[in-house]
Amino acid sequence: MAPEGSRGRFITLEGGEGAGKTTLSRALSARLAEEGVPVLRTREPGGAPGAEAVRGLILGQGPWDPVAEAMLHFAARREHVARTIAPALEAGIWVVCDRFADSTLAYQGAGQGLSREVWERLCDLALGSLRPDLTLVLDLPPERGMGRALQRGDANRYELQDADFHARVRAAFLAIAAAEPDRCAVLDASRPPLEVLDAALDLALAA
Numbered sequence: 001m002a003p004e005g006s007r008g009r010f011i012t013l014e015g016g017e018g019a020g021k022t023t024l025s026r027a028l029s030a031r032l033a034e035e036g037v038p039v040l041r042t043r044e045p046g047g048a049p050g051a052e053a054v055r056g057l058i059l060g061q062g063p064w065d066p067v068a069e070a071m072l073h074f075a076a077r078r079e080h081v082a083r084t085i086a087p088a089l090e091a092g093i094w095v096v097c098d099r100f101a102d103s104t105l106a107y108q109g110a111g112q113g114l115s116r117e118v119w120e121r122l123c124d125l126a127l128g129s130l131r132p133d134l135t136l137v138l139d140l141p142p143e144r145g146m147g148r149a150l151q152r153g154d155a156n157r158y159e160l161q162d163a164d165f166h167a168r169v170r171a172a173f174l175a176i177a178a179a180e181p182d183r184c185a186v187l188d189a190s191r192p193p194l195e196v197l198d199a200a201l202d203l204a205l206a207a
Contacts, residue, residue, distance in 0.1 A: 008038070008089040010130070011204055012100040015138035016170050017159050019189045020196065024138065025098045027197045032094060032204065040088045043098040044076065048083035051076035059157065066112040070122060073104045078126040086130065100132060102176050107158065110172035111165050136200050137177045138189040142166035 011028075013021040022043070029041040045055035054076035058069065077100070088095050101123055108114040142163060177184035185203050187196050 006092055008091065008093040008095060009133045009204075010085065010089060010095050010097070012097045012102065012132040012135045013138065014099060014102045014106070014135055014173055014176075015189060016140060016142055016166055016173065018144070019138035019140045020193065021098045021138055023193060024136070024196060024200055025096050027193070028200050028204065029096045031197065031201050032096070035201075035205065037094050038092060039094045039096060040084070041096050041098075042080070042084055044080060044100055044103065045073060046076065047080040047085070047097070050079040050083070054079075063157075066108050066114040067118060069112065070104055070108040070114050070119065073108070074101075074122040074126040077101065077104075081127060081130060097132075100135075101127065102135060102137075102173065105176065106169045106172035110168040111161070132183060134204060135177075135180075135184045136203065137173050137184055137186045138196070139170070139174065139186050140189040142170055144190065 013025055013028075015021055025041050025043070029039045032039045044051070045058050046052045054072055058064075058072050058076070064072070085095050085097070101119075104114075104122075105116070105119050109116060109119055174186065177186045187199055189196060
């Protein structure tokens, strides 16, 4: 249980399409609540009214110029942080977020050619000093993830990208995790969901 009056912890879930982030965010939030942790589950793009409006633009329209697309993501992210994430953390609530800024680096950076310099400048502008306390990267071969994602129906335009795009995204997430081992942990998303959940819970409570 979080000490009374303390800042909440910010946990982000990252990974490619079909890796199980949404399933894990639900299950992890529920298990944290069972442990007596006040928790808020949210997602990106979205998580606040203005950000949800931008989500429709990002997922439903395009193609965008990579810088313009990244700016849309960070506009939604700024609203998300200002309206939802920051107030929750200040109130001592833990936040479990399905995707955050690492996804923009992986998708618009490795996937679409956005420079890291531009990504860093957008992070500084939109997020200030806010960074996740823990990032769980769900790793799965893209062909397996895409098989899962396409079975859901209503594929968005990221899910419809080619195999090379998804391979670059996967490599980018693994590189992010390798570069920041104190923040990031890689989970094998091919394991049974309960095993992934148990590993995620142990990491969250130990963070």
